[in-house]
Amino acid sequence: MSTQTYEAETFRKLQPQEYLRKFLLKEVRPDGRELKQFRQTTVNLGCISTTNGSSLVRIGNTTVVCGIKAEVSVPKQTSTKEGYLVPNVELSPMCSPKFKPGPPSEHAQVLSENINRLLKSASILDLNTLCIHEGSAVWVLYADIVCVNYDGNVFDACVIGLITALSNVKLPKATFAEEEGLVKATEELLIPLNLSRLPYPATFSIFDGQYLLVDPTEVEESVAHEVITIICDEAGQICTVWKVGGISCTPKHLEKCISIARERYIEIAAIVENEEKSNNLI
Amino acid sequence: MSLNRVDKRKFTEIRPISIEQNYVNKDGSALFKFGDSAVLCSINGPTEVKVRDEKLDKATIDVLFKPWIGSPGTNEKTHELVLRSTLESIIQANLHPRTLIQVVCQVLMDDGSILATAINATTMALINAGISMRDIAVAVSCVICKDGTILIDPKEQEIEENQSFHTFAFNKVSLNLLFCESFGVFTEKQYFDCYELSKTAAQEVINEIHNAIKYNITNGR
Numbered sequence: 001m002s003t004q005t006y007e008a009e010t011f012r013k014l015q016p017q018e019y020l021r022k023f024l025l026k027e028v029r030p031d032g033r034e035l036k037q038f039r040q041t042t043v044n045l046g047c048i049s050t051t052n053g054s055s056l057v058r059i060g061n062t063t064v065v066c067g068i069k070a071e072v073s074v075p076k077q078t079s080t081k082e083g084y085l086v087p088n089v090e091l092s093p094m095c096s097p098k099f100k101p102g103p104p105s106e107h108a109q110v111l112s113e114n115i116n117r118l119l120k121s122a123s124i125l126d127l128n129t130l131c132i133h134e135g136s137a138v139w140v141l142y143a144d145i146v147c148v149n150y151d152g153n154v155f156d157a158c159v160i161g162l163i164t165a166l167s168n169v170k171l172p173k174a175t176f177a178e179e180e181g182l183v184k185a186t187e188e189l190l191i192p193l194n195l196s197r198l199p200y201p202a203t204f205s206i207f208d209g210q211y212l213l214v215d216p217t218e219v220e221e222s223v224a225h226e227v228i229t230i231i232c233d234e235a236g237q238i239c240t241v242w243k244v245g246g247i248s249c250t251p252k253h254l255e256k257c258i259s260i261a262r263e264r265y266i267e268i269a270a271i272v273e274n275e276e277k278s279n280n281l282i
Numbered sequence: 283m284s285l286n287r288v289d290k291r292k293f294t295e296i297r298p299i300s301i302e303q304n305y306v307n308k309d310g311s312a313l314f315k316f317g318d319s320a321v322l323c324s325i326n327g328p329t330e331v332k333v334r335d336e337k338l339d340k341a342t343i344d345v346l347f348k349p350w351i352g353s354p355g356t357n358e359k360t361h362e363l364v365l366r367s368t369l370e371s372i373i374q375a376n377l378h379p380r381t382l383i384q385v386v387c388q389v390l391m392d393d394g395s396i397l398a399t400a401i402n403a404t405t406m407a408l409i410n411a412g413i414s415m416r417d418i419a420v421a422v423s424c425v426i427c428k429d430g431t432i433l434i435d436p437k438e439q440e441i442e443e444n445q446s447f448h449t450f451a452f453n454k455v456s457l458n459l460l461f462c463e464s465f466g467v468f469t470e471k472q473y474f475d476c477y478e479l480s481k482t483a484a485q486e487v488i489n490e491i492h493n494a495i496k497y498n499i500t501n502g503r
Contacts, residue, residue: 110363113356121446121465197467225367238473241448241464245367247417249459251474258470 017223024211031060031217038202038215038264043160043275045168052141052189053169057161059215061151063095066143066161068169072132072183073140083130083138087115089145089158096150096218111158114242115145118159118231122199122239125166129194133176137183141169152217155229159201164272169193197233200268201240202261204228209248214260228254230261234269286431288439289317296422296435296483301494303410310411314403316435318393321400323407328381335382340375342382347400350389361387361397365404368451368461374414383413394438395423397449397463402487409495419460420491421451422483424476426468432476434483448473450480454488457481 012019012030023030033039039060048054051067075082089111091099099105104112119125130139143165145158170189177184205216205224213220221227226246231239238258243249287293297317305313311324328341335342347361348354365385373383385407387400401421408415425436425444433440441447446466453460464473 106359106363109356109359113360116356117465122467225370233467237467237469238464239467241462241473243459243462244364245371245461247371247453247456247458247460251459251477254459254474254477255470258473 012219016219020207020220020223024207029213030219035211036214036260038267039217041160041268041271043164043268043272045164045272045275045279052171053165053167053193055161055164055168057157057164059153059157059160060217061149062147062153062157063149064145064147064154064157064161066145066158066165068165069142069144070139070169070171071142072137072174075131075135075138079127080135081131081138082127084140085119085125085127085130085143086140087119087143087145087162088112089115089147091147091150091154095147098150111145111155114155114240115158115162118199118240122197122231122233124163124195124197124199125193126196132174132183133178136178136181137174137176139171139174150218152219152221153203153215156201156203156215159199159231160268163195163198163200164275166193167195167198167272197235197239198269199231199233199239200265201229201231202257202264204230204257204260206246206248206253209246212253212256228257230257232258232261232265234265236262236265287433288437293431294434294479294483296486297437299487299490301406301490303406303494303498308411310407310409310413312403312406312410313390314399314406315391316393316395316399316402317437318391319396319399320390321396321403322388322390323400323403324386324388325383325407325411325413326386327383327411327413328378329384331380331382336380337375339379341373341378341380343369343373343375344382344384345369346384346386348386348388350392361400364397364461364463365400368401368419369404369408371460372415372417372419372453373408374416377414392438394436394441395449397421398423398435398451401451401461402491406491406494409491417453417455418488418491419451419453420484420487421449421461422480422487423447423449424480424483426466426472426476430472432472432479434479446472448476448480450477450484452481452484457484 044056053068091108172185174185206226207224229242300315302313308324398421446468448464451461
C-alpha cells in the first residue's frame, strides 16, 4: 500500500497535468471535492484587539488576516472632505516558498490593485463619511491584508477578509478643536462604518478547456491557467468580472460562473452572519 | 441621439484606428492608435534568457508596460500580468524553448481604453516580429453610463463619469473570451450586452488589422 501512495506522489510531481486529468475524468478533485464544491470557509472577526477592525479568513488551507488601523491625516487639497482607505496585500515567504523577501511581488501588487479598484469602482465606502473636519482632518484607514498560508484562491480570501474587517471597524468619536488645531478622540470605539454594499467573490479555473473547477487550490492553479473571478453583492448585481489566460471561455462558462457566484454569496453571507452573532454574545 | 457623445460618435462606434508597423528598429514593432490613445509596442526575441527565468519546454515571455507620465505603479504591473497571460495563451512558446520573448509597451498618449490599445499594439508588433502564434488577440473597452447606455471605446472624459468600466479581449479564430476586466456595479444582462457589443467592435478591429497587413504586403514593407 505504501509503495502505491509513493508512486502516486511521484506521478503528481512528474506529470501534474496528467495527474489532475485522471481525477477529473472521474468527476472528482485530488482533495476529494466535487468540481462545484468550495473548500470549507471560516471567518473570525475581531481577532486582533489592537486594530480598529480585523478578521481572519480561512478557505481550506489558505489563511488570510486583515487588520484595519485608523489614523488621522490631512485631506487632499482637491477633495477636502474625503478620507483615505489604503488596502495593501502582503505575500511573504512565510505563506509559500514561491515568494521571496523584499519589495512586493507582481502577484501581491496585482492583488492590491484589483482590491483597490473594487473598493473605488463599487464605491463600497463613501470616503466623505471619514471626514472629521472639512479641510483639516480626516480618517485614513490602512487595511493591511497578510497572507499567512498560501494554498490557492488568495484573492477570494483577501476580499472576504477586507469586507468583513471593514464591517468590523469601530472608530472613536472624534472632534477637531480649531484653536489648538488638534483632533480629540474618545477612548471608546463606537462608530461603525457605513458600507454601501457587501460584495463577496468566487473564483474558478478552467482546466483543459472543459472542466470548470471551483475554488482552485495552489496545485490546481499551477496547471489551470484560465482563471475567472466574479464578485457579486447582496442585490445580485456584479461588481467585478476578472478573467485572464486561456482561450476556451465562452458566455456559457460565464453564465455558469455568475450563477455559482450568487449561490456562494449566500453561503459566505450566512457564515459571516453566524460569526457576527456569536461575536456579539461574548 | 448620436450627438450625445463628446466627439459626436455613435454609441457603438470605435474611434478611427491607425496602425503603423516597423515603427522602431527592433525585431518587430507597431504603433497602434484608437483616436488619441496611442501605444507603441516593440518586440525583442526570441533572444537569450537569464538562467533564472529559463523554461525548459517553452519561451519565457516578459512584458514591460511604461506609462505615459510618471513611473510604473501597481496599475502598470496589473497591465503587465494581463498582457503576459494573454500572450502566453496565443504565442506558440513551445517552438522556442529556453529563449526570451520580450515585449515592451510604451504609452505615447492616454485618452482612455489604454489597456485595449496596448493589447492591439502588441498583437500588431508580434505579427511584425514574425513570432509564431496560434491565434491573435484583439481588445475593445466599453463603459456603462449612469443612465444605462453602453459606450464602446470610451475616451478618458467618458470613463470618468461611468457606472462601470469593461475591457474585453477576444481571439480571432473562435471569438472566445481571452481576457476580461470589469469593475463597477452592473447587472448580468448589462454585462452580456457589453460582451456582445464589444465582440462586434472587435470584429471591426480585426478588419482594420487585415487591411493594415494587406497594405503593408502590397507596398512591400
